[in-house]
Amino acid sequence: MSDPVIKACSHVLIHVPSLVRYGSKPSREIDDGMSPVLSAIETHLRSFEEAVTYPPNQVVIGNLHPDHLNDIEKPWYRSPVEGASRYGAYGEIMPEEEFLGLMKLADDFDLMWIGKETAPMLRGSLQTHPFRKDLDSGKIEGGVEMARILERIQNHGSLPLYHRGCVVGCMHRHHDKDDALKAQVLMENLVTKASGALALMHLLKKADIEATDIDLLLNCSEEAVGDRYNRGGGGLAKAIGEMCGCVSATGCDIKAFCVGPLYALMHAVGLVTSGLFKKIVVVGGGSLAKLGMKFKGHLAKDMPILEDVLGGLAFLVTGDDGESPLVRMDSVGKHDIGSGSSQQSIMESLVLKPLDRMGKKITDVDKYAVELQNPEVTAPAGSGNVPLTNYRMIGALAVLRKEIEREEIDRFVLEHGMPGFSPTQGHIPAAVSFLGHAIAAIKRGKMNNAMFVARGSLFLGRMTQLSDGLSFLIEKNPGGRVPNPL
Amino acid sequence: MLKGKKVIVFGERDGVPGPAIAVCMKAAGAEVILTVTECFV
Amino acid sequence: MDTEKQTIIKKLVDEMGIQDLVVVIGAADPEVAQVTAETVTFGDPSFAGPLAGVSLRLPVYHILEPEVKKAVPQDVYQEQAGFMELVADTEEIGKRFKEIRNRIQEAEHSA
16 A cells, blocks of 8 residues: 655744734733833734745745745844735735634634624625635624623623724633633634634645545644643544534544644554545644743844744645655654653654665755744744754764764755744644645655654653654655545 | 762753753762753744 | 743752752753853843842853763763764853853852
């Protein structure tokens, strides 16, 4: 039986400056009330146009190849891309007013109220979207009196929703004593559902298939959807699938910190290969909690707060179609529990072991996708350049294997790596943000293969000191095989 | 230099992780009193 | 460094004193390692956490410094950390950590 393929993918960003205040770090700092944090945040937010023309964002949606960032003058936020579009080969950058409307469409429990004055504007903004036919914008209806919204905010633990500096609605809590159903948590979950759904809508269009053809959805978002008895219980996969009309699909959530997307893809390729499912979607929505995570570093440098976008991604895994890149089933590299914490042994497990199994050298892989966080976001906050360190590790393995000299590590990184371009949305930058570019380049014959290596920080949950990692390789489809009739 | 010392370990997931440093410290005869691994993303 | 970790360190120092206490850091980026080192020695540079304005003056080393390497059995060191010598700028790290330790000594002399 031939290996399965990743047939299509989508990558979306959503510009939500008004939600930055609800990121975990900003909201904690605002609550502390030590300094005028909120006004400093507001004066350092970007306009939609600035977010669209920001070079790394253009890379995410597929209008610019990651390698192009090497030629763009830094800081990138002062080098807007001329002729940038909000739409790209893999998805789009959605503005806030459209997304607030989309959140309301995702809301099946009247968790979110929109003001009477704002509702027509949100409805109108969605009516100009290319997916307007699939979006039942009538669900936004007439909106709620502002006095009622303010009363809920004042007396019932509802959180105000802002747009362009004004309160335009609110988000309710859904249980008086259940922290898993408080307004902040429900907002996080609804944001993830709506952004995941946007990614899935783009995927269905790109793949040119009917929503009803999908038979399994695996959600790899990071949010803990559930209630007090079942925090993190799940259900986002089906929530997202339901919103997009995937009525023939079932689904579940796969959780593994930032490595979630790779675990979900690993499950998907395994289940397609086994024949249990035919067309599997891996989908992940954005992380509200991570908005503005490094904002203090950005404020200190008087630069715009760059973590003002949510991410979303979706992949379609099917049997061999004779043209899409194959996921080599013998390429999965895993960080075993017994791999220990030595960086060398972790990287050998993730990179060398699978390459040895496939009879490939390190330099045989055209491009490695590692943790791809945008260094312009992390470095000003004293968090370094995470992709570069990871690329140097793979280069160091090549030195130990005597494939290159130590002096050649920098060149190896330039040729087999790329600058980080992804927003710090946890699972979104975890290697898979390069999948769109990789599939396109392999299909066009510009590349033969690419290896995806993601890392996870299990220790953050305080249940183990272990970290985690997973990897796989995709390669050019030799074609000529009889396409899988299913 | 480390023998008999009490060590606080601050490792990094994408650098030398905390538990890896802790193994080195114990081998050097030090007592590890805290192991932390940082994840900057 | 987040405030929670600063709280833990401050508590440890309050309980045990700084006698015989050493901090060892493993961040690969010299800048990142330096910020962590300075936080535990001279206080929180962002003046926000429990270590804001608290100068613990703990001796601080990086695992990739030659002094530390010499103190660890070589087979163990190679297995656990040696690989990162190829990845990180060990010279720059050594320079910055030496400078921090010198500043601690100066601060002690002038105290």
